[in-house]
Amino acid sequence: MTESVPPAESTAPTRFTYSTDDPAAAREYIGKLAAPNVPTVFGSPEQFRFRVTSVRLDRFRIQSFEHSMAGRTTVDPEGAVTVGHLLGGSLEFVHGGHTVRVNRGESHLYQAHGPVEVRWSDVRIGVVRLALSEVEELAAEVCGVDAAELRFTDAKPRSPEAERYWQSLVRMVNREILPNEFATGSEIIQESMGRMLGVALLQTFPNTAIAGGSGLTRASGRIPPAALRRAVEYIQENAAEAISMADIAKVARVTPRSLQHGFRRTWDTTPTSYLRQVRLERAHRDLQAADPSRGDTVAAVASRWGFGNVGRFAARYREAYGRTPHEVLRS
Numbered sequence: 001m002t003e004s005v006p007p008a009e010s011t012a013p014t015r016f017t018y019s020t021d022d023p024a025a026a027r028e029y030i031g032k033l034a035a036p037n038v039p040t041v042f043g044s045p046e047q048f049r050f051r052v053t054s055v056r057l058d059r060f061r062i063q064s065f066e067h068s069m070a071g072r073t074t075v076d077p078e079g080a081v082t083v084g085h086l087l088g089g090s091l092e093f094v095h096g097g098h099t100v101r102v103n104r105g106e107s108h109l110y111q112a113h114g115p116v117e118v119r120w121s122d123v124r125i126g127v128v129r130l131a132l133s134e135v136e137e138l139a140a141e142v143c144g145v146d147a148a149e150l151r152f153t154d155a156k157p158r159s160p161e162a163e164r165y166w167q168s169l170v171r172m173v174n175r176e177i178l179p180n181e182f183a184t185g186s187e188i189i190q191e192s193m194g195r196m197l198g199v200a201l202l203q204t205f206p207n208t209a210i211a212g213g214s215g216l217t218r219a220s221g222r223i224p225p226a227a228l229r230r231a232v233e234y235i236q237e238n239a240a241e242a243i244s245m246a247d248i249a250k251v252a253r254v255t256p257r258s259l260q261h262g263f264r265r266t267w268d269t270t271p272t273s274y275l276r277q278v279r280l281e282r283a284h285r286d287l288q289a290a291d292p293s294r295g296d297t298v299a300a301v302a303s304r305w306g307f308g309n310v311g312r313f314a315a316r317y318r319e320a321y322g323r324t325p326h327e328v329l330r331s
Contacts, residue, residue: 013055013056013057013184013185013190014054014055014056015053015054015055015056016053016054017051017052017053017054018050018051018052019049019050019051019052020050021048021049021050022048023041023045023048023050023069025050026041026048026050026067027039027041027071029050029052030067030071030073031073033075037073037074037075037115038073039071039072039073040071040072040073041069041070041071042069042070042071043069043070043121044069045069047068048068048069049066049067049068050066050067050068051064051065051066052064052065052066055178055184057184057190057193057194058187058190058194059130059131059134059190059191059193059194059195060128060129060130060131060193060194060197061127061128061129062126062127062128062129062170062173062174062178063126063127063129064124064125064126064127065123065124065125065127066123066124066125067120067122067123068122069121069122070119070120070121070122071119071120071121072117072118072119072120073117073118074115074116074117074118075115075116075118076114076115076116077110077111077116078114079131079132079133080111080129080130080131080132081109081111081129081130081131081132081135081152081201082109082110082111082127082128082129083107083108083109083127083128083129083166083201083205084102084107084108084109084110084125084126084127084128085105085106085107085125085126085127085167085170086102086103086104086105086106086108086123086124086125087104087105087124087125087126088104088122088123088124089104089120089121089122089123089124089125090102090120090121090122090123091118091119091120091123091125092118092119092120093108093110093116093117093118093119093155094116094117094119095110095114095115095116095117096114100155106156106163107156107157107163107166107167107204108155108156109152109155109156109201109205110155111132111151111152126170128170128197130194130197130198130201134194134198135150135198135201135202136148136150137244137246138195138198138199138202139202139207139209140246140256141244141245141246141249141256142199142202142245142256142257142260143202143209143210143257149208150207150208150209151207151208152205152206152207153206153207153208154205154206155205156205157204157205158203158204158205158206162203162204163204165200165203165204166200166201166204169196169197169200170197172309173193173197176308176309176311177189177193177308177309180299180303180308180310182299182300182302182303182308183303183308183309185303186303186304186306186308187241187242188240188241188242188279188305188306189303189306189307189308190242191242191244192242192306192308193308195244223252223254223258223259223261223262227252227253227254227258227259227262228252228262228263228266230251230252230253231248231249231251231252231259231262231263231271232274234247234248234251234252235248235271235274235275235278236278239275239278239279239282239305240282240304240305242306243275245259245260245271245272248271248275249271259271276306279305279306279307280305280307280316280317280320282305283301283302283304283305283307283313283317283325284317284320284321284328286301286304286305287301287325287328287329288328290329292329292330296329297329298310298313298314298325298326298329301325301329302325313325314326
């Protein structure tokens with residue numbers, strides 16, 4: 001058995017793995033996760049395997065679970081929105097007298113208000129967990145709904161296309177962001193990735209904030225030029241920080257929806273797109289002043305300004321400036 005347990009009070013990115021071939025040890029481990037409920041495990045212990053991997057950041061957590069026997073337990077997901085992707089075996093949830101069976105390859109969401117019974121057999125599953133409060137704030141910010149009224153109305157994605165988008169986004173985070181120490185060490189990138197996952201969640205799974213998946217609604221009317229000026233100044237002065245739409249709207253003294261509409265109407269862009277533009281300009285300046293002989297790298301500059309994927313940063317940079325960031329760094 002191998003185990004590496006994260007510190008109890010750490011806010012830094014935390015990775016840990018737990019694996020065992022002892023069914024009793026696995027049962028004890030699951031029991032701690034499901035406390036005070038004790039799991040029931042049954043089946044043959046021959047060639048038993050149990051493995052958990054987890055990467056926990058401030059705004060989201062990505063995990064994988066593998067358990068070769070069958071079992072059931074009760075968990076209470078209060079305070080979190082969880083999306084699973086069944087990679088193998090069988091899995092079902094029971095809540096409020098209803099049973100939801102998940103097919104292999106499917107993504108499923110649960111945001112139950114109360115305990116959920118989980119049943120599995122020889123299961124392999126990937127999991128993304130976001131704080132419910134974060135998702136509620138995003139719904140209020142981009143959709144203009146009361147955060148307390150957000151409800152997910154179906155555990156399955158709106159469409160096969162929506163499901164493919166969600167799964168491709170999670171793969172990108174797994175493959176390109178989480179292994180990158182620059183990305184996982186950047187508060188800006190963590191905030192950006194958490195926001196991207198939260199918005200994708202709202203677009204992928206049916207909910208009361210976005211009806212029918214038709215997109216986000218716009219506010220009507222105009223906002224004062226002074227509000228737009230306050231927003232622009234705040235973005236320019238705080239581009240290096242992990243600021244959100246809610247932060248910008250608060251400084252501008254308008255609602256997030258009104259601010260979105262004001263930016264769109266005045267400059268045909270959004271506050272978040274403008275923030276990315278400012279960060280790209282700052283990265284450009286840093287690359288011009290950088291010196292490879294001092295150890296400066298494109299990855300470090302990109303990460304400093306919230307770009308976790310160096311390849312995408314390079315493509316966006318070249319589109320804006322006509323040269324690659326590596327060419328500018330070496331010039």
